[in-house]
Amino acid sequence: xxxxxxxxxxxxxxxxxxxxxxxxxxxxxxxxxxxxxxxxxxxxxxxxxxxxxxxxxxxxxxxxxxxxxxxxxxxxxxxxxxxxxxxxxxxxxxxxxxxxxxxxxxxxxxxxxxxxxxxxxxxxxxxxxxxxxxxxxxxxxxxxxxxxxxxxxxxxxxxxxxxxxxxxxxxxxxxxxxxxxxxxxxxxxxxxxxxxxxxxxxxxxxxxxxxxxxxxxxxxxxxxxxxxxxxxxxxxxxxxxxxxxxxxxxxxxxxxxxxxxxxxxxxxxxxxxxxxxxxxxxxxxxxxxxxxxxxxxxx
Amino acid sequence: xxxxxxxxxxxxxxxxxxxxxxxxxxxxxxxxxxxxxxxxxxxxxxxxxxxxxxxxxxxxxxxxxxxxxxxxxxxxxxxxxxxxxxxxxxxxxxxxxxxxxxxxxxxxxxxxxxxxxxxxxxxxxxxxxxxxxxxxxxxxxxxxxxxxxxxxxxxxxxxxxxxxxxxxxxxxxxxxxxxxxxxxxxxxxxxxxxxxxxxxxxxxxxxxxxxxxxxxxxxxxxxxxxxxxxxxxxxxxxxxxxxxxxxxxxxxxxxxxxxxxxxxxxxxxxxxxxxxxxxxxxxxxxxxxxxxxxxxxxxxxxxxxxxxxxxxxxxxxxxxxxxxxxxxxxxxxxxxxxxxxxxxxxxxxxxxxxxxxxxxxxxxxxxxxxxxxxxxxxxxxxxxxxxxxxxxxxxxxxxxxxxxxxxxxxxxxxxxxxxxxxxxxxxxxxxxxxxxxxxxxxxxxxxxxxxxxxxxxxxxxxxxxxxxxxxxxxxxxxxxxxxxxxxxxxxxxxxxxxxxxxxxxxxxxxxxxxxxxxxxxxxxxxxxxxxxxxxxxx
Numbered sequence: 001x002x003x004x005x006x007x008x009x010x011x012x013x014x015x016x017x018x019x020x021x022x023x024x025x026x027x028x029x030x031x032x033x034x035x036x037x038x039x040x041x042x043x044x045x046x047x048x049x050x051x052x053x054x055x056x057x058x059x060x061x062x063x064x065x066x067x068x069x070x071x072x073x074x075x076x077x078x079x080x081x082x083x084x085x086x087x088x089x090x091x092x093x094x095x096x097x098x099x100x101x102x103x104x105x106x107x108x109x110x111x112x113x114x115x116x117x118x119x120x121x122x123x124x125x126x127x128x129x130x131x132x133x134x135x136x137x138x139x140x141x142x143x144x145x146x147x148x149x150x151x152x153x154x155x156x157x158x159x160x161x162x163x164x165x166x167x168x169x170x171x172x173x174x175x176x177x178x179x180x181x182x183x184x185x186x187x188x189x190x191x192x193x194x195x196x197x198x199x200x201x202x203x204x205x206x207x208x209x210x211x212x213x214x215x216x217x218x219x220x221x222x223x224x225x226x227x228x229x230x231x232x233x234x235x236x237x238x239x240x241x242x243x244x245x246x247x248x249x250x251x252x253x254x255x256x257x258x259x260x261x262x263x264x265x266x267x268x269x270x271x272x273x274x275x276x277x278x279x280x281x282x283x284x285x286x287x288x289x290x291x292x293x294x295x296x297x298x299x
Numbered sequence: 300x301x302x303x304x305x306x307x308x309x310x311x312x313x314x315x316x317x318x319x320x321x322x323x324x325x326x327x328x329x330x331x332x333x334x335x336x337x338x339x340x341x342x343x344x345x346x347x348x349x350x351x352x353x354x355x356x357x358x359x360x361x362x363x364x365x366x367x368x369x370x371x372x373x374x375x376x377x378x379x380x381x382x383x384x385x386x387x388x389x390x391x392x393x394x395x396x397x398x399x400x401x402x403x404x405x406x407x408x409x410x411x412x413x414x415x416x417x418x419x420x421x422x423x424x425x426x427x428x429x430x431x432x433x434x435x436x437x438x439x440x441x442x443x444x445x446x447x448x449x450x451x452x453x454x455x456x457x458x459x460x461x462x463x464x465x466x467x468x469x470x471x472x473x474x475x476x477x478x479x480x481x482x483x484x485x486x487x488x489x490x491x492x493x494x495x496x497x498x499x500x501x502x503x504x505x506x507x508x509x510x511x512x513x514x515x516x517x518x519x520x521x522x523x524x525x526x527x528x529x530x531x532x533x534x535x536x537x538x539x540x541x542x543x544x545x546x547x548x549x550x551x552x553x554x555x556x557x558x559x560x561x562x563x564x565x566x567x568x569x570x571x572x573x574x575x576x577x578x579x580x581x582x583x584x585x586x587x588x589x590x591x592x593x594x595x596x597x598x599x600x601x602x603x604x605x606x607x608x609x610x611x612x613x614x615x616x617x618x619x620x621x622x623x624x625x626x627x628x629x630x631x632x633x634x635x636x637x638x639x640x641x642x643x644x645x646x647x648x649x650x651x652x653x654x655x656x657x658x659x660x661x662x663x664x665x666x667x668x669x670x671x672x673x674x675x676x677x678x679x680x681x682x683x684x685x686x687x688x689x690x691x692x693x694x695x696x697x698x699x700x701x702x703x704x705x706x707x708x709x710x711x712x713x714x715x716x717x718x719x720x721x722x723x724x725x726x727x728x729x730x731x732x733x734x735x736x737x738x739x740x741x742x743x744x745x746x747x748x749x750x751x752x753x754x755x756x757x758x759x760x761x762x763x764x765x766x767x768x769x770x771x772x773x774x775x776x777x778x779x780x781x782x783x784x785x786x787x788x789x790x791x792x793x794x795x796x797x798x799x800x801x802x803x804x805x806x807x808x809x810x811x812x813x814x815x816x817x818x819x820x821x822x823x824x825x826x827x828x829x830x831x832x833x834x835x836x837x
Contacts, residue, residue, distance in 0.1 A: 060464070063474050070478035076311030076471070101384070101464040102474060107369075111464070114373040115381060204477040231480035 039273035042093035042266065049262035053095035059087055060117035062105040064202035066227045067283050068123040082283040086139070086267075087121040087250075089275060093266040104201050106173035109133040112251055119252055119263070123221060125175045126249030126296045135257075136249030136296040137264045139276070140289045144176065145225025146239040147210060147218040154216045156239050161186055165193035169206040169215035172199045175246060176219045203228075211235055223285050248289075249296060260295075267293040302481055306488035311475065315468035316492060318385060322457040322467060325389025327450055330396025337401035342408065356398040365459050367391040372463035388460035396453055403445045407438030418674035421626055422688040422736070423662025425655045432691055437678050440511050447504030451497045458493075468492060513678060513720055563809070566792075570807060573792060576604040578640075579744050579776045580625055585634035587620060587800075594620050595631065596800040602744070602778060607770055609787035609808060610780040612797035613823060618780035619671075621797070622746045625778070626666045627657055638664050639743055662692045667742030671749040673729040675721040681708060681732045682717040685739050693740055707735035711765050727758030731765050738769070745769070747779040759783070766790065784827050788812045796820045 046053060061069045063079055072078040079100050091098050098119075103111050108124055111117045112134050126136035148156055156162045159179050164187035168180045177197060184194045198215050200206050207228050209215035218225075222241045229236050250267070252260045270276050271293055280287050306312060340352035359367070371391040372384060382390060411434050419429045461470035472489040476482045509515060580602040587595040595617050602608050610618045623629040625636055627644040636643055641664055644657050652660065675684050685704035689695040695703070708714045711731035713724075721729050730750055737745060750766065751759040763786050769775050770790045781787055787794055791808040796817065804817040815821040 064477035066478050071311075071474045073475075073479045076309065076475055076478075102466065102470060103464045104462055107373075107462065107464075110369075110373050114376040116372065116376060116384075116464075202473060202477060204473065204480070204482060207480075208482055228480075 038089065038092045039269045039275060041269040041272070045093060045262070045265050045269065046095050049094055049258070049265070051258065052262065055096045057091070057096050057098055057118040058101050058116070059098045059122075060101045060103050060108050060111040060120045061122040062108055062202065063100070063102050063122075064105075064204055065123050065221070065224050067223050067285060068221070069121075082279055082285055083121045083123055085279050085282070086270070086276070087119070089270055089279075090250075090263055090266045093269060094262055105171045108173075109251060112253060115253075118259075119250060121250045123224075123248055124251060125244070125246040126251075127175055127246060128296070128298055130251070131296050131298040133254075134251035135254055135260045136247075136251055137260065137267055138247035138249040138294040138296055139267055139271075139291060140248035141291045142244045142246045142248060143222040143241050143286065143289070144219050144244050145222035145241050147207070147220070147225045147228055147236060148216065148239045149210055149213075150235050150237050152237060152239050156217050158240050158242050159183070159219060161190055161192065163187075163195045163217065164190065165195065166216040167196045167198055167214065169198045169200060169209040169218040171202065171206060171220075174220070175244070179244075180219070207232075207236070247291060247294065247296070254297075260297075264293055264295060302484040303487055306475070306481070306485050307491060309475075309488075312468065312471055312485075312489060312492065315466060315471040315489075316496065318460075318465055318467040319454070319457050319469075319496070321385055322388045322392060322460045322465060323450075323454045325386070326392025326396050326453045326457065329389060329393025330400045330449075330453070333393055333397035334400030334404055337397055338404035338408070341401065341405055352401070356401065359394050360398040364391065364395045364456055365462055367395055368459055368463050384460070384463055384465045388457070388463055388465045392453060392456060392460075395456070396449060399449060400446075403442050403449065404438070406445075407442040408434055410441055411437045412674070412677070414670060414672050414674035415676055417628055418668070418670060418676070418733075418736075419688075420628055420658065421661070421666070421668035423658050423692045423740070424688065425658040427655070428658075428691050432687060433676055440513075440678070443504060443508050443511065447500060450500045450504070454496055454500060455493065566807065566809060570792060573603050573606045576606070578602070579604045579606070579638070580778065581635075581637045582621070582625065583635045583637075585621070585624060585631055585636065587624065587629070587631040587633075593800050595624070595634075597634070598797075598801055600795060600802065602776060604743075604776050605774045606793065607775075607777045607779070607791045609791035609794045610778065610797055611782075611784070611787060611794055611820075611823065612780075616797040617800040618797055619748050620800075622668070622748050622778060622780060625744075625746060626661065626668055628668075638666055658692075662740070665740060665742040665744070667737030667740070667745040669730070669733050669737050669745070669747040669750050671752050673721070673726070673733045673753070675729050675733055675736070677721050680718050680720055681713060681724065681728075684721070684732055685736045688736065689739055703739055704735075707739055708732070710768075711735045712761075725758060726754045727761045730754065730762045734762070734765055734769075738775075743776060745775050745777045747777060747781070749780050749782065751781070751783060782827060784812060784824060796823070798823075 061079065061083070063069045063071055065081070067081055068083045069079055069081040072080045087098055101111065101117050105122075105124075108120045108122055109130060110133070112120050120134065124130070125142055126138050130136070146156060146158060148154065154162070154166050156166060159176075161183065163180065163183055168176075170177050170180065177199070180195055180197055187194050198209055200209065203220065203224060206215070206218045206220070210218055211232065217239070222238075225238050229238055250263060252263060277287060277290055280289060337352045337355060340348040343349055368388055368391040371382065371387040371394075375382065375387070415433055415437075416429060419433045424432070457467060458469035460467055461473065464470070468489050472485050476485045479485070578601055580600070582598060582600040585595050585598045586593070598617070598621060600608075600621070610621065612618055620629060624631050625638065625643075627636070641660075643660060643664060643666075644652055646652060675681075676687070679687055682701065682704045685707055686697075686700035689700040689703060690697060705714060705717060708717050711734060713728055713731055713735075716724060716728060721732070724732065734750070747766065751762050754762065763783065766777075766779070767790055770777065779787070779791070788808055793805060794808045794811045795802045795805040796811065796815075796819070797803070798819050804811060804815065804820045811820065812824065815824055
């Protein structure tokens with residue numbers, strides 16, 4: 001077999017290769033991602049939470065969301081985006097490095113729960129339901145965009161009865177799925193056809209469903225929707241942006257409260273230092289997303 | 300198009316191939332190992348092993364691979380087995396492939412002609428030798444196309460490892476599509492990469508098939524083979540040259556000199572001599588039944604060293620079963636069989652021996668057997684059919700085994716066909732090779748089970764001639780079941796007439812055949828057109 005460079009492969013799952021080689025390569029790519037210098041308060045945190053210093057942790061991501069987490073089109077061996085930078089800065093603050101494990105959206109929390117990943121930073125909305133599978137440190141407000149075909153042929157105006165009879169593309173496990181399902185009784189009450197749901201594996205497939213005329217709408221994070229419109233300006237448009245009563249969160253295992261507290265403390269430092277706002281701007285995301293870190297845990 | 304070419308040569312995607320191949324290789328080789336275990340469990344004598352394998356097959360063949368992948372990746376860690384993603388994917392793929400590969404192996408093993416297994420057993424091969432030398436080489440040849448299929452399907456199925464974070468080709472393609480929005484260029488490129496990989500598997504399959512092609516190994520292709528009439532010439536030429544017009548054949552053929560008809564004095568002299576010899580085979584009260592149907596009903600037979608006994612009787616009278624029992628190729632219900640004073644197949648205390656021990660005993664006691672259907676090992680040349688068992692069973696050195704094989708082929712007039720495969724030999728030639736094979740280890744007794752019944756009439760004589768020579772030149776002890784009445788009269792010292800699993804009449808061959816006392820015998824002989832015996836043997 002041909003001898004290819006390893007740098008791309010180490011990103012994900014080649015943990016059977018020598019750990020040393022992986023560390024060197026991941027370290028190298030970390031620098032190139034351009035994580036910012038850790039805030040001043042991190043020095044104290046590193047002393048208070050020394051357990052992860054020098055470790056390499058696994059971050060499970062669903063890398064299909066350009067702006068948050070996706071591979072770098074210029075160098076596909078790297079993941080780039082707001083979440084990636086944020087995670088690496090938390091790591092820098094606490095002294096650990098991250099490798100990435102790409103999984104489907106629905107598998108993010110199961111991967112965490114089975115111990116195959118140590119942390120999930122992947123634009124996942126923190127809900128009570130999900131908090132049963134992992135503790136959440138929330139870090140961003142949620143604005144959803146409603147993606148439709150150009151000129152909005154079905155005249156959809158939001159997650160409301162204008163979606164009756166429409167086909168909505170969603171990712172398996174997305175919080176928008178129950179929101180659309182909740183429309184079914186309302187549509188029935190008004191004597192309209194029910195909305196139907198098409199469940200896909202990733203963001204790209206949902207967008208393709210609209211492009212292929214299979215689905216009428218796709219509701220997701222507004223920045224994701226904006227990126228899709230940017231990629232297909234002739235074919236897609238954003239019908240509207242809506243507020244969703246959730247926050248985006250970092251998920252950590254339920255049985256590691258100390259790790260949760262450490263990440264929470266590190267994130268708070270990053271928020272206070274203004275680095276989080278800078279990152280939003282760097283990735284062209286709406287500064288209104290900024291939110292002071294919080295916790296969501298259920299027992 | 301340029302985007303397509305860009306993605307086709309993108310190192311990121313090409314690196315994905317490495318992981319795709321790793322998962323496929325783990326799945327295939329793991330599946331092969333598991334499949335071998337499963338197949339041997341299913342073919343095992345112990346019902347509970349077979350039942351376990353059945354259960355495994357039902358579960359792993361009946362559930363989707365994608366669930367098995369997720370299980371190996373996400374569920375196993377809960378019981379403390381945390382495999383790296385590639386190994387988890389390889390494990391799931393291996394577990395999934397195993398039942399399919401096991402069925403392939405089982406079909407391959409069961410597809411090997413039963414007659415060849417009997418022949419191997421009769422030659423004293425242990426189950427292990429039989430598997431390694433006879434079953435496996437033939438089964439593997441038939442399984443290669445199916446295995447090629449399985450390899451292609453495993454390669455494609457490895458794409459499901461993308462659900463458990465293995466960065467193989469499919470996962471890389473979808474991620475790249477997500478970040479670049481170049482959906483179709485990317486999927487066409489990765490589709491083409493898969494196509495190249497599966498084509499490579501097909502090429503490997505064809506090369507292996509070609510390398511294992513027995514005809515290729517035996518007979519290098521010559522220009523003449525490509526001439527249009529070559530095939531016709533091959534097919535008819537073989538049959539013609541050795542049988543219908545033996546005189547025209549360029550190769551030496553056994554000259555069919557008619558035997559001098561034995562006079563009654565010489566028969567009597569021979570009978571008196573044999574009567575002084577030790578007992579070679581002794582069958583006592585042998586009984587065997589398949590359910591309510593009696594095959595052998597308390598049969599007694601004694602054969603002395605150097606004696607030739609012909610078993611006559613209608614089909615189903617028990618002749619073949621009797622021969623197989625003498626060699627312990629079949630079990631029986633009641634009675635004893637002794638060959639050279641030993642009870643074949645039993646310990647001194649009457650306990651039954653293992654298959655392996657019986658095989659060793661067969662080899663040491665020396666009971667050769669010739670079958671109606673020849674049962675040559677079809678993947679071996681005429682020479683190897685003879686020399687192989689000598690090496691594997693009797694531990695003979697290759698040179699010695701080869702020398703012995705050539706010597707015997709010479710005796711049956713086939714030294715010029717030493718390198719021919721059985722399928723390129725006529726029926727008569729095959730049976731002559733089979734006789735040579737049975738003689739190779741110098742058996743003390745030779746059993747011939749209707750050696751000419753499967754032959755075309757014009758091929759019968761060449762085989763009978765070889766057997767006649769054995770009687771005259773070797774003085775070999777033989778038990779022959781046959782329908783060739785005249786031949787029995789010529790070569791046999793004694794004839795035993797079987798009916799319904801018992802000997803209803805026996806005695807000196809010529810007496811019984813020309814003056815049968817039992818009405819059953821008389822009727823059988825007249826049906827077989829044996830009325831002319833009297834004149835023939837005068």
